[in-house]
Amino acid sequence: MEIDFDALNRPGSSHTSGWRRMPAVAGDGMVATSHPLATRAGLRALEQGGNAVDAALAAAAVLAVAEPTDNGIGGDAFALVWDDAEVVGINGSGRSPAIVDVQAATASGARSVTVPGAVRAWADLAQRFGRLDLGAAVAPAADLAERGVACTPRIADKWAVAERAPWPAPRIAERFRLPELARTLRRIAEEGPEAFYSGETAEAIASATWLTVDDLAAHRSEWVEPVSYDYRGIEVCELPPNGQGVAALLALALYDGLEPGLHSQIEAMKLALADTEAVVHDGPLPGDFFAPERLAARRAFVDPSAALDPPPYEQPHGGTTYLAVVDGAGMAVSLIQSVYESFGSGVVAPGTGVVLQNRAAGFSSDPGHPNALAPGRRPFHTIIPGMLLEGGTLLGPFGVMGGRMQPQGHFQVVTRLVDHADDPQAALDAPRWRVEEGRRVLVEPGLGRHADALRRLGHDVVQPIDRHTFGVGQAILRVGDALVGGSDGRGDGYAAGI
Template sequence: MPTFDALHYPYASRRNVVYANKGMVATSQPLAAQAGLQVLQAGGNAIDAAIATAAALTVVEPNANGIGGDAFALVWHGGKLHGLNASGPAPQSITLDKLTSQGLSEVPKYGPLPVTVPGTPAAWAALAQRFGRLPLKTSMAPAVELAREGFPVSPTVAGAWQTATALFRDAFKEPYFKHWFDTFSPERAPQPGEIWRSAAHADTLQSIADTNAESFYRGPLAERIAAFVQSAGGYLTQEDLAAFQVDWCDPISVNYRGYDVWEIPPNGHGLVALIALNILKGFDFTERDTLRTHHLQIEAMKLAFADGLAHIADPAHMRVSVADLLSDAYSAERRALIGARALQPMPGEPSRGGTVYLSTADGEGNMVSLIQSNYMGFGSGMVVPGTGIALHNRGNNFSLDAKHPNSLAPGKRPYHTIIPGFLTKDGKAVGPFGVMGGFMQPQGHVQMVMNTVDFGLNPQASLDAPRWEWESGKRVSIERSTPEHLFHGLAGLGHEVTWSANRVGFGRGQIIWRNADGVLCGGTEPRADGSIAAW
């Protein structure tokens, strides 16, 4: 763990950092964190706690994730880091021509067309089978109870729920959207503190738990999912669901000033964070809140995203390798493009060769970085009748340009925005970290790593500090709490800067670090209903 010097940092006093030694769960909703802690104290390990927390989040934060979404995880177990990609592919019967022949130039955001195979239930089952100590039924029990008995909706969740309801009432006219309103907003969205429950959601979670997710992919739930999507004009079939398997993968990394920063390889865009850090490690940084620091961070992120958006796809379809994009020679080439003024980012040509996040740790050394999402809040707006299953809309990330590596194709996984992060040093775990929030995620990862490694901030101070987000071209949004001299300074360098008071738009993160004595040090997101449950 780095030596932290955050006692006098102006953003460190909003919430105290949390210490523990037997176990810790950090996530965006207190009841979900408690679900994970409950499982830890019942004899489970960090993996069981992650499953419990993830399942509970589908209940208590349905505006950001659900049973019908995707998941990724980095698991430190047995002194090694393991990667899990549980993102689903496009249906086998969908084609680019079928969509373009309808006059579409992009995959729609809502409805049946962007629905890909959900991977989240398979992720829970795979984690439990490979690394868990408890049966899936035990780990998921708190989530089932929350759904069946109800829970008081937390403030940030209530606000997002109300916003989504207003949007959907204007946008959703087709009859197949009725089931979303029946499930989540029959009359209105819940208010903060109001009890919300879903017996259908509880029944579905129980079925997944009882069958180790078999019912979802090869049973009655699969039949209901496929029938509903097809009745609405979509392409997902029972065969698509039955064929799905998670991908246990080797994580990818770069070394940043002695620390190894780890991400899941493509189709996720954790690679973007690594490209940016590889560029930034060629500069020296001594202070966080300087114009030079912000300018260099933003410029590196622009270049990294330009490459990511041009090259990241299902790995079977990528034309440029991860190794080439992370080579020192290519990083130096991209670094040389950064000058004194804001640039218009363009992809390079290297040599060719809405989301929830949680961190868990136990007293035995196991640690988990897990993220799951329905995308764009509630996802596609498609809820399978009588199940509580809100289907995601990840297919929206496909390109309909046949020449692009991320073009839509049967059985292909789309470019994916959700990314868990992990930090190690000298082959030992430092811990999990993540910042949820669409295309903010790699940008949040870079800022969290630099806050920790370059500026010595503890986990809570790292999360409390103001953030920026590059949007496109020279456009940058910065949080309203950012020092004013940085706003004017960046504008003077040619950045098109805007203030933003929407703190949730800058992502929602969690961090748990472990020191040499085994003490856990955690921080949680001040921009959400974040909570740490510690033991």
């Protein structure tokens, strides 16, 4: 029997029952990821006595193998953790070389690589919060890389069109193996993060890039205090710069004072993206970024009868993966990791299987911009984990992956949860729009009925057939003494609990 896998990319009611997908519900813990094997790895860690951080790390390590287009140990990782009645953030992004003798980084290749921060972030999370050690999370992923992964539809599709894929693209359901990556993961499981940031792995990375072994040895994660905005009684938490999480918060803050509706949402997001592009760098935000008078001044640009032309900004399509975990004790983890664009820089450190990120492409080409390339600097970063609180207590982790779609996805998921009272699965599956440069806005088929009305307001509406444009998300919420979760239908994974 043959299966028509091409039908997966043909939207239309003929391929659905017309009924919606139900959310996952559980009482003692839940994991939501974009890949079935990662969800299972997280659940197994919980069943073996681990907490939410242990489960998140087990899932993250598997994702580094099962979704090599999007993430891996050659990339960065950010996380938010709810524990002991507070949210703690970790910024696991790496820096440019300590010595830079060029004017600009490149979009790919050796001079697009920044120090990979994921492995150090994993180790720091395990040390501070985990019950199990880092090896317990990484060893199963090493076995998986050796044994091989049956390629899922989303990854097969992204791999086939990736410009910098280092290995031949597998077909859907074809097994791929990463034996060199398996050996590197085993060394990390046995020796800890120093097996990555020193010795033969660090030397291999340095030999293929503009980084030095000293750059790798000097890398450290940063524990940070989240930034937040109270959107209609729900506190939305994001990481501070150098990430773009503030774009989601600013869009919510602007929309909070506008006439409700799709046009206002799009315009608020345009302004938020433009403002974020202008100021976010490896340093603090301007003190008045969320000041009421500044918000009011920005809202004044929104015309209910016409679309805005905000300043231009870059629109990278990211290679990222996001996961959410909540355990039975109430600890929650929102974790995201990425190599930036598909297969990152396209550079594989010789003999290691480590695909290196191209995060240096995130530096501004304007030498006077605060985000310009400089020695030892972290670039503007797209990946953003989210966390929701209500009344000062945990509501749940959420996130949407996908380059500049991420803050747009956060904004849309939060408005679906708060304004529409959607459950997590419904909020994730709701049709999305994506703001691009100028008046251009992409809309999914489910928003097609609004296209003409948006065009009359001056929006340049496009309806693409590529679902990857709109991101993939996960979310888990506490409801009473139970957990309700969802996993985006645009991805390959699922949410499940114990």
